[in-house]
Structures are given as C-alpha cells and as structure tokens.
Amino acid sequence: MDGTSPPDADAAASKAGHVAVEDAVSTKVQKAATPLYVSRIKVHPKDVKGLYRRIKWAVLALCLAVYYLAPFLRWDRGPTAPDQAILIDLPGRKAYFFMIEIWPQEVYFLTGLLILAAITLFLVTSLFGRLWCGYACPQTVWTDLFMWVERKIEGDRNARIKLDAAPYTGEKIAKRALKHTAWIAIALATGGAWVLYFDDAPTVIRDVFTGNATLTQYFFIGMFTATTYTLAGWAREQVCTYMCPWPRFQGAMLDDQSYVVTYEEWRGEKRGKLAKAAPGVDPWAGRGDCVDCNSCVAVCPTGIDIRDGQQLECIGCGLCIDACDAVMDKVGRPRGLIRFDTLANQACRAKGEPATHKFIRPRTLIYAGVLAFVGAVMLVALLSRATVELNVLRDRAPLFVTLSDGNIRNAYTIHVLNKTHEPRDFALAVSGLQGAVLGVAGSDVAAAPVATLSAKPDSVATYRVFVTVPAQSVRGKASSPVRFDLKPREGRGHADYDSVFLAPGR
C-alpha cells in the first residue's frame, strides 16, 4: 500500500485478502460522463509483472536490438560495392539486403516484400490475434520504452497521478526535465539509427558527431527524433486508437476462432468486492470470480476495461492477463479469468463443453495460400534475376541520316546495365535488317556486324551507337523493326531490346 489509495479502497483491500483495489476507471466510462467534445483522458498504466510482461520485454529488446544493430552488419560484396549488409544507397540508386541487390528498375521486389509482409500480418492476425499491435509494432515498442523511462523517473501509476496534479515545485520540474531529456535522447538515437540505413553506418556516426554529416541526414535525424518523441511520449495510445488504420480493418481478419484477449464473463460475473465471510461459509457462493479490483484497467496501456468485451482500443498485449492472474493467485481462484482465447472457445467454456480450436479455416487457408504463392513468385524472380540489362533509346533528331554512298544511318543511345561486381565486355549485335553494321561513337574501330561494349562493375555504361544499313535493305520501308542483342563475352546472361530503324521510305 503506498498510502495514495482512498481509504475505502484500503478497507476493501484488507477485506479482500489484501487485494489492492485500483482507483482506475476505463476511459470509455470517463468519456461517457462528459460532453461531446472532450480532451484526451491521460492514461497512467501501472507496472505489472508476469508471463506476458516478460514476453513483451523480450520482444522489445529484440526489436530494438535489430533496429539499432542491423546497420552495423557487414556483407562482403567485393571492392566495387558497399559492404553494409542492409543499405539503401540513394545516390547510387541501389538497395542491398545481404546477398540481394536491387536496382531502381527492380523496385517491384520491394512491392513484393510489402505484399508478403501484409499477408503474413493478415495470417498471423487471423490465427493469433493482434500480436503485431501488442508486441512488435514500433509504436508499441517505443511507447513501452518511454513508459519504462517515465516509471523509473516519476514513479508508478499513483505517484505519477499525484505528480500530475501537484503544483510546479522544484522537484516536479526536475523530474519532468529529466524525463523529457531522457525521452529526447532515446528519440535522437532512434532518428540517428534511421539514417544509418542510408549510408555506411560507421562513417555516418563519425560524420554526425563531427558535424560533417549532410543537411539531409541532420534533417531526417531531426524529423524522426520529433516523431518518436511526439508519438511515443505524448500521443501513445491515441496513435493506435485514432491515427492507425490497421485496427480499423483488421476486424476483417478476426473471427470467433482468432486468439484475442478475453474476459471469462461466465465465471467472472457477478463481480464484486470480496467480503470476509463467516467461518464455514463459502465466500464464493452466489458470486463470480472477479473481485472488481480494477487491476486490469490500471495496467492497460490504452486505458480500457477488458471486461467490457472486445474493443477497437485493445491492442492485445495481454498485460491485463498478468495483472488478473496475480490477483487470482492471491484470492485462490484459478488463473485465466482474463486470457488469450478465442470467442468460440469462450462460448464452449461458458456452456461447460470442451474447448476446440480450429487453426485450419477457409480464411487461414486463403491467407496461407496467397502467402505461399507470392513467396514462390518472389523467390523465382530473385533466383532468375538478370545480371545484365539493355536499354535502347533511338535518337529523334535527326530521325535518320542519308550518307554520301546512299546508305541510311540511325543513331541509338545504348545503356548497358552490368549488375555484377566485375567489369565485363559485351557483344552487341543487331538483327532484322540485311547488311546492318554497328559503329560506336568516339571509337576508332570500323563499323562491324558486332560491336564490343564494356561496362564497369555495378554500373550503367552509356554508348551512342550508329547502325548503318545499305539503302536497298530499307527501300520503301519508312520504319523497320530491329532487335538489339547483348551477350557478355564471357559468362552467362543475355538481354535484348526491340526498337525500330527509320528510313526515307523511298
């Protein structure tokens, strides 16, 4: 007892076998008592210990470790490419993910990755409920971290409520200043880590601290610092309830077979404070297991009362389960009055039937099927990814040139994309026109049926190529289709490009 509970709560607690009764009212109830427009009701979640709290800490540590450490992983790609395992190289127009390397024209891999992530989220949600919201979402992770800092500095729920109401004294100002400094420090680290994914991480860190980083880097550090501080420090559960679209449409993924946080109303009701019964009389006769201690409301990070049933605001973190289990242990009733369960199971339990859970349902089968299909398509696309590409742009001015011997010449700008880490020579040939020869602008090599183009590692080589055709090959044809074929002199790979050859048409 911390002495801040109202006296009647103390009295009730002593009666109820030392179960602390929380002076917590869900935001829903608080809002119902106020007019249409009302400011946010601040939520002061209480600290809790238990299985789900431990899982939440573990996931939080894992997520933060991945976020902060991943940019420092190295992956050798030879001397011509960066050795950072995960890197989005915007100036170089490339994205690296371990052995995968993506060029701008392959951005569909990113689309595929986002589709995979979305379908996985759908599948997991339909199977296990809001695991993402409750455990892995960055909003949840950073809010949890910020709350932990707040708790360390300002104390637990009751101390914070008291501090909120207190006038500004030196102590309050000091505590608040310390809290916000700590928050901003974390936010700065968050923003700082973000830019590490866009350039060589150790270099960026050195540049940032020596003032040599680019304005863009400082801007994005500032922006993500501001959003982290605002969203995790101030907005918190409002992001989940009002800003995030995901809770709105995830209802479509959930059904009565999905795991959600449930309150066993059939055994909890009729709830009431536990009164000391006379010796020999069962204190639980004629009443439910819920002792109405409000612990579940006090620990809830979104400030709801899970006993009201399924709610949009519930992020499925399970902290109320930990709170309730602790109370059930104290009063000697079975755990799991609040538990992860399906609505169908709860209906069965209420009727005393055995709970049967169906993982395989049309919904999960469809999600799994789509997931497997998209994954397979992505895998095939990745494995068969071309290491050479060819782009051909026909010159438009002049459309064609008549040479003094009557031959017709067209000029093309050729882009050779060498996606390997070695310099390569390519043979460019043109087909579709009799007697066509290729000449490379700026090269002293005479025009020949096949031209050699070389390209540096990981780069696009640009050449201007003249295609000259004997007049009789294009007599009477204003436009003829031609195909450019590009093959490496050594090794595998092939690229072609269809273009046209223009002539006077006489």
Place this chain on the structure above:
Amino acid sequence: MPTKIEKDEITGTETTGHEWDGIKELNTPLPKWWLWTFYATIIWSIGYFIVYPAWPTLSGHTKGTLGWTQRIEIAQRMEEAKASRAPFVGRIEKASLDEIRATPDLLNFAMAGGRSVFAENCAPCHGAGGSGAKGYPNLADDSWVWGGALDDIHTTIAYGIRNANTQSRISQMPRFGADGVLNAKQIDDVAEYVLSLSKRSTNADAVKRGETVFSENCVACHQEGGVGSTDLGAPNLAANIWIYGGDKATIVESVRNSRAGSMPAWTGRLDDATIKMLAVYVHALGGGK
C-alpha cells in the same frame, strides 16, 4: 456585446449573443495554438517587410535592409556555376582538340557543354541534333563542305562562312545564268549531268552535252566527277546529299543564280573553350572524320 453572458444548456458553451429567429450562435473560439501561430506569422511578416523588398512606392518599391533581389541572386548563381565549371574550362582551354577527345572526363564535359551551347546557338539553323534544313547543312552525315576533321570544324565554327570576319571561309560560285555566262539550254544540260553523277538522269544526250559544259565551267572547283573540294568549299555533287535540294529544278536554280549561304563567326560571341567544346560535339554527331 451582450450585457448578460448566456450559456447554452445542451453544450454548456457560452453564446455570442447573436440570435436569428431563435437560433443562437455558440461562442467557439479558435484553438489557442492556432491563434498564437497566427499572431506569430503576423510578427514574422513585420520582419519580412523590413529586410526584404515589400512595399510599392510612387517610383519603385522599398528595397529592404538585406538589399536582396532576384537579379542579384541569379547573378550569384551564374557566378557559382561558372566557378564550378572553371577547372574543366581551364583544362579545355589548354588542351588540343584531339587531347580533349582522348581524355574521358574532358570529353564528357565537352559533350555536355557542347550539347547545351549547340541547342542555344546552332540549332535554330542546323536543327536539333544537327539534322539540318534547306540551305543549312546536315551536320550528322558524312559529307562536309569545308571539311569534317576536328580542326576543320573548329575553324568553321570560329570564323564562319562568308561573313565580315577577316578569317572567314569564303568561296564564291558565279551566277552562271543571271550573269549570262551560260544560256538556259546549257544550264539544263549541266543539271542533267549533275543528276547523272548520282545516277538519276533520264536524258543521255543532255548528259553528254552537260559534261562538256561542266568541264569548261565547273570542274575547277567541283573537281573531276563532281566530287567537290573541302579546301575550296565546293560541295560534293556526286553524293546523295544536298544542301538546297537534289531535284532538277533546284539544281537549275543553283546554277543560274548561284548559292551563297553564310554563317556567323563565333569568335567573340563564344569564348575559346566553348568553341572547342562545340567542335568536339559537332564532330561526334556522326559525321566527324
């Protein structure tokens, strides 16, 4: 202002005292943050009025304490751009045309610079990409009046053709018809001969007569077989390439009244480095020798 503050029962909000047929207006002030942002922008604008040009006066406008104008800014930007190009421009000034062509980064710079200067100064006559027009030679083909080597192209650009510059390239074709050197019949015959050089004549007798006329009047400049001379600026008549057109009527007109297109000298209009870049660019259009 209403003397008595009235509260709306349903919302608990004060009214403004305005009433229309029983409908009362609630007093819902702007959010504080919005209002203060609004005031802040007003204060900001005062500073803006002082430091930047802002108010019109009878004979102009207030100048602002910073003295900022868009003209000064663009002048500064141009200076900056010039300064950033300076190292390359310096190297191009020193290098020979062949050295520029052989040095990849200089060639790259010259091609980019040449392209933009060409579009600004040359394309109005010679067309985008040097595609040419009637009276203005195509620069992408392999036929040159004054020569297609780098140095030839450079000289032509620098001093021009038939202009007031003392080093201008000059050639003068006589007006064979207008000045009575040849009669209409002879001109018709020589035109048939010129057509025969590109295998397009249909009148063998006229070609025979025209060959005599050609050897007496034209061969000194246009050479034996009409192959032309880049030293004399006499176009090749045996190729399929025509500056003014290759049909008989146009050839007759060219012989009768002569042709004397001119091109300005670019020395003095463009600096040396720019002319060098232009020469390299034009050479690379496809016809360079």
